[in-house]
Amino acid sequence: MLVCPRCGEENSETARFCSACGAALAEQARTGEERRVVSIVFIDLVGFTARSEKLDPEDVRAILTPYYERVRSELERFGGRVEKFIGDAVMGVFGAPVAFGDDHERAVRAALAVRDWAGEEGLQIRVAVNTGEAIVDMDARIDRGDAMIAGDVVNTAARLQTAALVGTVLVGHETYASTRTWIEYQPGFQPIKAKGKAEPVQAWIALRAIAPAGERPLTPVPIVGRDRELDVLKGIWQRVAEERRPHLVTVFGPSGIGKSRLALELMEHVGAQDARVLRGRSTPYGTSSPYGAFAQHVKQVARAYDSDELSEARAKLTAALAELVGHDAADEHAAHLSLLVGLGEDGEAPDRETLFFSARLFVESLASQMPTMLLFEDLHWADSSLLDLLEGLAARVRGVPVLLLALARPEMLNERPGWGGGLPAYTALQLDRLTDGASFELAELLLARLEASGQRASGIAETAEGNPLFIEELAASVAERSTAETTELPTTVRAIVAARLDALPAEETSLLVDASVVGRVFWRGALARIAPRDELSALLGSLEERDLVRREAVSRIIGEQQYAFKHALIRDVAYQRLPRAERRQRHATVAGFLEETTGEMGQSNEALAHHWREAGEFQRAVDCLIAAAHQAGRGWAKEHAVALYRAALELVPMDDEKLRRDIMRWLAVALQAQYHVADAERLRPS
Structure with a gap:
């Protein structure tokens, strides 16, 4: 059963669009429960409970209905959803079931928008935002009253809302640390002694957004030691x-x-x-x-x-x-x-x-x-x-x-x-590995940029052994995991990349896996063909922000935005997550996309051969390899033509004697052109 990320409607497994709201349905990477970092927004009408005692029920409804509608609208406008209404309080969630990568920022922006609207309407409200790890029930139905989110992050958000001043937005430490680049905060708010908390909870008052939504400081990794x-x-x-x-x-x-x-x-x-x-x-x-x-x-x-x-x-x-x-x-x-x-x-x-x-x-x-x-x-x-x-x-x-x-x-x-x-x-x-000093410096710079604790810099530098990619991935993994201090750091390249992928929202991981099938370079249209996604552009943007992929200025296919994996290791690890049956299906889809978009030029014959071979369509792969070999031979790249003919020959069944003879004849001609006379004579059919 596919659950619509917009309205929660259940749809059949084969549905591409929601039967209730019409939203495109993405292929869901996971169902059931999973751990996710979410941002919880709590909004409460101050003093409304006492006031409602003196009002007629119809008057109460007349006040609450537009309030609920506007709060829901603002939360959804920024990509969140209402988890539940509790009397005159509203609990919203960002980051589940669909994450955008900047959900903490969206949550604060939504909270500020609700605050501003309430001020204009003369409503007194208190708002809080808290970010942290939660258990998310991906199968929960909000319309049935199912609870989707559970964890201390929810309880802390409620405590922050109670402590907030009227007309303000109060946020917890994780929210503050992850949004202070784009949100201005008032310093000096005293830690809150919250019920059930052994230590006071740090909090900050959000004042206003200082950068337009969608703008990110996408600076490259600092160059150190070079x-x-x-x-x-x-x-x-x-x-x-x-x-x-x-x-x-x-x-x-x-x-x-x-x-x-x-x-x-x-x-x-x-x-x-x-x-x-x-x-x-x-x-x-x-x-x-x-x-x-x-x-x-x-x-x-x-x-x-x-x-x-x-x-x-x-x-x-x-x-x-x-x-x-x-x-x-x-x-x-x-x-x-x-x-x-x-x-x-x-x-x-x-x-x-x-x-x-x-x-x-x-x-x-x-x-x-x-x-x-x-x-x-x-x-x-x-x-x-x-x-x-x-x-x-x-x-x-x-x-x-x-x-x-x-x-x-x-x-x-x-x-x-x-x-x-x-x-x-x-x-x-x-290029040799970085010195210990340069590795430590790079780790510190990356952790500072990611607004994570620099205390892990020494351990990151030691584990990475002077490889900047390893340092970057370790720092990103530490920063993206709120429980980094209790999580054992990976010690190999695969573990580093896997940890980074595991820390991503499910849809982003799913998108990386799909992109890995296309190859080191991939196109937006190919991803849309593999699995329709309502927020494909947002997800790709989030992956760009995380420096996992990059948008390329020049595309090989006109009208198609081209992207590339930043590192081959990321692509390799993502690809290895796919079961063989799913790999074959996706490779066939990519091959169909390339056939349609590259047309008669034959510019993708080798890529097509790769995808058809991995899809188990060996005859189609052979046809593409032969076409690519002919093309290489016409360009006097005889050695390349030889390699392609040989690759085709390996895929042709032994009982297809005619095709094998044809390929061996073409191979012999190509070898002869390379002056491999002996090999040519041996392979030339009698």
């Missing part, structure tokens, strides 16, 4: 810009060590000047071409999207090249670059060097207009064709200010031990 590396990169950029001399830099480091954060700092430095920055990323599957990251650079310049019609995308590329290299040469080089980035028609360029020459001309023309930085993220996932291209650009581009910045894990050197050797200008920069 001054030397950043100075090196800035110095290289300065020489590139002043001397008009290309330079290739590869930043090596394990996952989570801060490669992307360092690059972001340099991007901001470069972007503040009269310079161009283009960003591309390699992925373990699903690249639009073997030259994935560079293809993204080209498409960004051309403003071409994967969802464009093939002719439209080519026209955009030709127009962009006409501005760069002139109309006379635009058609020829556009044809070559089209093959390189996966926009080409059947047929091949004369040879790969011709394609690489057009790529070189493209880069030189860009950089001749203004100093340019090309960022290649996650190069360890790159195909050898892209590595060849990148080294070729570094070796042959001349006389223009261009910085080629690559980020990679050290294992890339296992495949390319001589990477960068012999180039005229190459720098390898190794």
Whole structure:
């Protein structure tokens, strides 16, 4: 049974919209009871009980009805709901059954709105807000009088309301600590001696909101302990810009060590000047071409999207090249670059060097207009064709200010031990773990930003072993769990990420799990296809605020907002939570989305193959792998084509002799083009 998060109506498991109020029904991640952090709002009409003794029942009703309606309206306007009416008191709850990530702030804003309305109406009220952990019955029906929330957080909220001054909003410590960035508070309120409490309860009077709703200080994680590396990169950029001399830099480091954060700092430095920055990323599957990251650079310049019609995308590329290299040469080089980035028609360029020459001309023309930085993220996932291209650009581009910045894990050197050797200008920069002092400093900064106690900084720094990602995740986990002081901290990467996910509202966790099926990069439309959610934008915004995902400025699919997991580990852990049957179903849904949005261009053949394979649709996966292999071969990425043909061959049943012969014939041709003559002869069907 699906329970509507808006009105509490029960609906069938197959319903997509509530039969009572029409709200979209999200697939519920959990039912039954669970522990959640909620914010409780208590509102009471002062002196109304004594006053009602002298009033006619109809007069009492005439006063209470608009009061109840307005309070309910304000609570719901900010995303909360009424838990119950108790005489002339109202108890509201934020954070259950649907959480938005900023429920504590919403609760205070709603309380302030009710206070302001009551003042205008001449009503005397006392309001309190308290945030803490509660037991939440996800199956509770408010219309039946079921109690959804239970815990000390409710009792404390009631005590705070009793102690509040007339016409004020009094909040508890957790509410204050989590909202003081956006709410102004009056200092100096004396701790309250509450019944049943061994210690006085700290409290603050909320005065007003000091920032509009929805605005968040989304600053990146502070960069600590990387001054030397950043100075090196800035110095290289300065020489590139002043001397008009290309330079290739590869930043090596394990996952989570801060490669992307360092690059972001340099991007901001470069972007503040009269310079161009283009960003591309390699992925373990699903690249639009073997030259994935560079293809993204080209498409960004051309403003071409994967969802464009093939002719439209080519026209955009030709127009962009006409501005760069002139109309006379635009058609020829556009044809070559089209093959390189996966926009080409059947047929091949004369040879790969011709394609690489057009790529070189493209880069030189860009950089001749203004100093340019090309960022290649996650190069360890790159195909050898892209590595060849990148080294070729570094070796042959001349006389223009261009910085080629690559980020990679050290294992890339296992495949390319001589990477960068012999180039005229190459720098390898190794990011090591932070020192103990820098780790402690970063932990303190993050805890301070998250308004959590800095007493855990030493333990966080020790557990994280100098990895900034681990420090960030540990700090976030500590801050998000109100019981952090009694909860054993995780000691491994998986435990850190799992703790962070466990601390999230159920819908956010569910959304991350769905996004993990799409991949490291995902789209809003794909998530909507997997499971309709009434508050999808709000949930994505909350995940952004938590620095779990980021909204990307450029999308591969036009009209679709693109997001990316901030860290691969978060995606991996979320994905592993799905049972196999659910994985298969979701992969099939994502494959359908990609087929519809990318259309005839075939830009998602590899991603489609991945999703169809994981969905158990092996024949569809084979078809996509073959199409991707053909496309790679036309672009003279023969090694990549070989890998794709082999992957297809592994999925074809042994009794499908005809298809196996066809694939082996194509594989032999590709191997022969690589001069693997012996292998080609062995595989060529007789």
